Amino acid sequence: MSMPNVPLQSAMKIDLKWARAQFPSLKQTVNGQPAAYLDGPAGTQVPQRVIDAVRDYYERSNANTCGAFATSRRSDAIIASARTAMADFFNCAADELYFGPNMTTLTFALARAIGRELQSGDEIVVTTLDHDANVAPWRALEERGVVIRQVDIREEDCTLDMDDLRRKITPRTRLVAVGYASNAVGTINPVDEITRAAHEAGALAFIDAVHYAPHGLIDVRALDCDFLACSPYKFFGPHTGCIYGKREHLMRLRPFKVRPATDALPDRWETGTQTHECIAGVGAAIDYLAEVGRRASVAQGGISRREALSSAYRAIRQHEMTLAGRLIEGLLQVPGLRFFGISDPARFAHRVPTVAVRFANHTPLEAATFLGERGIFTWDGNYYALNLTERLGVEKDGGFLRIGIVHYNTREEIERLLEALRELARGG
Numbered sequence: 001m002s003m004p005n006v007p008l009q010s011a012m013k014i015d016l017k018w019a020r021a022q023f024p025s026l027k028q029t030v031n032g033q034p035a036a037y038l039d040g041p042a043g044t045q046v047p048q049r050v051i052d053a054v055r056d057y058y059e060r061s062n063a064n065t066c067g068a069f070a071t072s073r074r075s076d077a078i079i080a081s082a083r084t085a086m087a088d089f090f091n092c093a094a095d096e097l098y099f100g101p102n103m104t105t106l107t108f109a110l111a112r113a114i115g116r117e118l119q120s121g122d123e124i125v126v127t128t129l130d131h132d133a134n135v136a137p138w139r140a141l142e143e144r145g146v147v148i149r150q151v152d153i154r155e156e157d158c159t160l161d162m163d164d165l166r167r168k169i170t171p172r173t174r175l176v177a178v179g180y181a182s183n184a185v186g187t188i189n190p191v192d193e194i195t196r197a198a199h200e201a202g203a204l205a206f207i208d209a210v211h212y213a214p215h216g217l218i219d220v221r222a223l224d225c226d227f228l229a230c231s232p233y234k235f236f237g238p239h240t241g242c243i244y245g246k247r248e249h250l251m252r253l254r255p256f257k258v259r260p261a262t263d264a265l266p267d268r269w270e271t272g273t274q275t276h277e278c279i280a281g282v283g284a285a286i287d288y289l290a291e292v293g294r295r296a297s298v299a300q301g302g303i304s305r306r307e308a309l310s311s312a313y314r315a316i317r318q319h320e321m322t323l324a325g326r327l328i329e330g331l332l333q334v335p336g337l338r339f340f341g342i343s344d345p346a347r348f349a350h351r352v353p354t355v356a357v358r359f360a361n362h363t364p365l366e367a368a369t370f371l372g373e374r375g376i377f378t379w380d381g382n383y384y385a386l387n388l389t390e391r392l393g394v395e396k397d398g399g400f401l402r403i404g405i406v407h408y409n410t411r412e413e414i415e416r417l418l419e420a421l422r423e424l425a426r427g428g
């Protein structure tokens with residue numbers, strides 16, 4: 001298995017006090033306890049500059065695009081600037097990405113356009129580890145006679161069964177759809193290796209990076225993937241989605257679009273009016289991350305935004321995985337707790353700090369409610385990773401309890417969570 005692009009060495013230190021001060025919502029309390037946001041995988045909090053960018057858009061620039069007047073021109077400039085920021089985030093050209101309401105909607109639309117090129121009997125490979133937003137859009141093509149082949153997992157550590165993946169890719173495979181990291185159990189998939197395997201078979205590689213994006217630097221050029229999707233609301237921005245696509249595909253494929261919309265990139269993919277205020281916030285979120293990186297880097301001011309993002313993710317990774325180490329060590333000592341996924345610190349390079357557990361005497365909903373009353377926000381259920389909860393036999397019993405760490409979380413929050421879970425296990 002190849003190593004993911006998230007080295008634990010060459011650490012940089014996050015300025016945690018400064019970072020937390022950027023997020024107004026972190027000051028909230030619940031029943032007298034500070035809110036501990038361990039619900040990041042369902043959507044992260046936003047820093048003040050994102051809130052300001054959205055408000056400022058409404059106050060000064062609110063208009064539709066391409067009009068011959070001041071607010072429309074400002075709107076165009078804000079969107080162009082956010083697109084450049086997003087291009088730095090992906091490491092692609094600004095016209096190789098497009099925005100839309102969310103990853104799910106964008107993926108259904110892309111799958112529909114790709115489906116126009118497919119014949120009955122063509123195959124698409126999906127996985128058991130993926131969120132349904134990277135399964136259902138491809139399964140929808142079964143109506144056209146497309147055959148879906150699903151890669152299994154290794155149950156003992158919730159990693160992809162790579163032998164099964166190689167078996168499922170055949171000369172009829174046209175696309176391999178795989179997640180960068182699991183939103184349920186935190187496994188990082190070897191997406192570079194999977195992209196190569198897809199290309200060797202003459203197939204396209206579609207990567208769902210929604211869950212990976214807050215935790216690791218994305219580099220679509222290095223990956224050489226054909227498409228990659230993410231959702232800025234999972235990495236400190238507003239509720240939007242975004243897709244990278246190689247220019248040749250974005251130009252060749254025929255998206256379903258209205259006639260007056262131009263055929264140029266990215267217009268042909270951005271159906272209807274976008275959420276301009278949210279796109280303004282995406283630019284601010286990426287600039288926030290770059291600032292995290294500048295503060296962590298010795299070079300500080302003299303580095304490009306892309307370099308600053310790279311520093312940010314090194315610092316984020318170091319902080320998150322230190323917390324994850326303590327979390328997993330503590331969880332494994334909670335009586336009656338069942339842990340899903342990679343727990344051995346020696347293999348942490350293959351996971352992000354998102355963990356899934358179950359309890360002997362409490363459903364995941366009971367545990368999440370117990371924690372929620374103590375101001376600790378976690379999630380219960382399947383989080384739409386339905387193939388996985390069904391495969392592991394936990395779907396009918398309430399799925400998992402998911403604890404998701406992002407960079408604004410603290411050691412104190414992890415200790416509070418562990419203490420609460422010990423209390424729950426004692427019958428609290």
Ligand SMILES: Cc1ncc(COP(=O)(O)O)c(C=O)c1O
Pocket residue numbers: 041042101102103104105131133134179181182183208209210211230231240241
């Ligand atoms: C891994 C993963 N993929 C896809 C999605 C769907 O993203 P969106 O909410 O932008 O449609 C999610 C949302 O939770 C996710 O975690």
